[in-house]
Amino acid sequence: MTRRVFSGGQVLDGTGSPPAPGDVAVEDGRVVEVGTGLDGDEVVDCTGATVLPGLFDCHVHVMLSGVDTLRHLQTPFSYGFYEAVHNLRRTLALGITNVRDAGGADLGVAEAVRNGLIAGPRMQIAISMLSQTGGHGDGWHVCGAEVPLMGPHPGRPDTVVDGPDEMRRTVRELFRAGADVIKVATSGGVLSARDDPRHPHFRPAELDVLVEEAEAAGAFVMAHAQGAEGIKAAVRAGIRSIEHGIYLDDEAIELMLTRGTWLVPTLAAPRAVLTAVANGASLPDAVVEKARSVQSVHDASVARAVEAGVKVAMGTDSGVGPHGDNLSELGLMAGCGMSPEQAWHAATLSAAELLGVADELGSLEPGKRADVVVLDGDAGDLTGLPGRVREVWRDGELVAAGGATVDAGTIPPR
Secondary structure, eight states: OOEEEEEEEEEOOSSSOOOEEEEEEEETTEEEEEESSOOOSEEEEOTTEEEEEOEEEEEEOTTOSOOOHHHHHTSOTTHHHHHHHHHHHHHHHTTEEEEEEOSSOOHHHHHHHHTTSSOOOEEEEOOSEEBOTTSTTOOBOTTSOBOOTTOOBTTBOOOBOOSHHHHHHHHHHHHHHTOSSEEEESBOOSSOTTSOTTSBOSOHHHHHHHHHHHHHTTOOEEEEEOSHHHHHHHHHHTOSEEEEOTTOOHHHHHHHHHHTOEEEOOTHHHHHHHHHHHTTOOOOHHHHHHHHHHHHHHHHHHHHHHHHTOEEOOOOOBTTBOTTOTTHHHHHHHTTTOOHHHHHHHTTHHHHHHTTOTTTSSSOOTTSBOOEEEEESOTTOOSSOGGGEEEEEETTEEEEETTEEOOGGGSOOO
16 A cells, blocks of 8 residues: 655645645545655655645536537537547646536436546536526527527436426436436526526526425535526525626625525636637627626626625636636636635635535545645646646546646546
């Protein structure tokens, strides 16, 4: 049994404490000691680097690689699964060892990672987002065509529902299909042309049934919620996290504090839409206008939530923007008032708590799984992060180095 020591660097343990000189000892896939002057059978030289726990991205879409409507229409159905392989590898190489896929990936994608068939972070999957008719997940267009970003297939149920009975049945179908978490749109969105992000979607009776079914299955619920009324409806229903939170008001923030609800800001998302349009992506004019109108409001809302002390977990909405740029979200969170330590905490232990895995992951503490990231430079510097990830270890085994994953065949099944 090899004792491996990450030595000579700063340790940012993920608990929210500032970085400090130290070593991390790993044995049999677990952290066994954190301190100074540790010895072992093997030493990983971390001179000039910061040692962090494996990172989390709590809002990704690995089956998406951009939101260009015309490209989407011209892409073969199966192509997205091959893109997912590439996207998962890029994400793991960033030091992100755990993700929550917020719609798109089905059980087959998650199982391919879990069984070591492809390289990628551990996955919790929502499969498909619940939407009311005319809501954020309804792919109907005024020409009469149905063009959803992530349409139904045998592993991904149709999740446009109306009324408590349809909601109950479809939540059960999602669990049958392998969902680990349930996602619901309690407001309109940016990427859907025919709805307004400020309008609330679903009535309390529908949301109550949803949460009741999720709790019966021992699972959490995440809410795409952009408008204040949709956010408050989700929080009152007992939903665990608010995704985006663009139009937070004081009452919504107070409710989130009272109920202990997480905010997953995805600050990169509206920026990614505008960048895609600038690069020639074909999107409806209404979508482009909404993306332009929400960015500054979004930043201000998140800044107010951070100042108030709302719990934050990192999520990027990668898939809307490019996979591989996930760590830019840390700098955007810092721009909303978070210190570098708070931003890293949102990507480590806070995120692990949100996903219900903090007993095993999210911090470098004895007994926890040995997910370790070696980051060149000082963790207080949030610039140039993708290029600074030197090594990524998962359960004590090297899975990525120099920005690339190792051979997937060397990754044991999970």
